[in-house]
Amino acid sequence: MDLDSPAASAAASATPKPEASASKAPAPAAPAAAADEALDEMLKAPKLAAPRKWHPGMSDSAPPNKGNKTYPVGAKGCLTDAKNLALTFVITGTLDSLEREECEALIAKYGGRTTGSVSGKTNYVIQGTDERGMPFEGGKVQKARNMANCKIIDEDGLLEIIRASAPQPAAAPPSEKPAAPSSAAAKSSVSAGASASQAAPASLPALPKTEGAEALWAEKYRPENVQHLVGNNEHVRRLLQWQLDLKLLLCLHRLLQWQLHL
Secondary structure: OOOOOHHHHHHHHHOOOOOOOOOOOOOOOOHHHHHHHHHHHHOOOOOOOOOOOOOOOOOOOOOOOOOOOOOOOOOOOOOEOOOOOEOEEEEEOEOOOOOHHHHHHHHHHOOOEEEOOOOOOOOEEEEOEOOOOOEOOOHHHHHHHOOOOOEEEOHHHHHHHHHHOOOOOOOOOOOOOOOOOOHHHHHHHHHHHHHHHHHOOOOOOOOOOOOOOOOOHHHHOOOOOHHHOOOOHHHHHHHHHHHHHHHHHHHHHHHHHHHHOO
């Protein structure tokens, strides 16, 4: 067929075009929502996590109070300045209850950012502890002390900034224990039970007494001679012979003592 003929062009125009997919791919989750989910997962019960990143002042053990704090709920963007710009944080040492990655995620959740070194744009230095549990006095802290616009806080200071930005949800009331009955009520119930037991007739029959019922199982079925034993009787025979020899020696000893006193 000639490709330039009118029939070829008509056949090409009649060929159906592939239809567009009716269902579009789902839009990716918002960055803020993804950050919230990641932080919630990190602050849950500890799981098998990736190896911790090394940092100056880092100790081999986990934070001393890990999992023992209630983390506040802050207002959105509470870690930003008046111009809605992210506040800059620098973390040094080992924090009290948060891993460094968890603290970075918490700061990012409320609009802040973290850097690895102190500069003129640093707003806060979060000071942790060293291997001995003392405040970590590193170069970042020393540099921050010489800067007028940089504050040195600890983990609790960061949590207090977040807590002050929004009202906190009411804490659940502690579970109340049932009140113990008073001594007077206990005495009255005991006396009522005693009087009822005295008034009730003795309807329960007495248990029949059987011969040897009070004897212990081991005493009731103990072997009476060597033939009742099961196993190697040679050891039993040697033990009995040893007992007889011991009795004989004791008798001879007493006899000798009696002769010496004569």
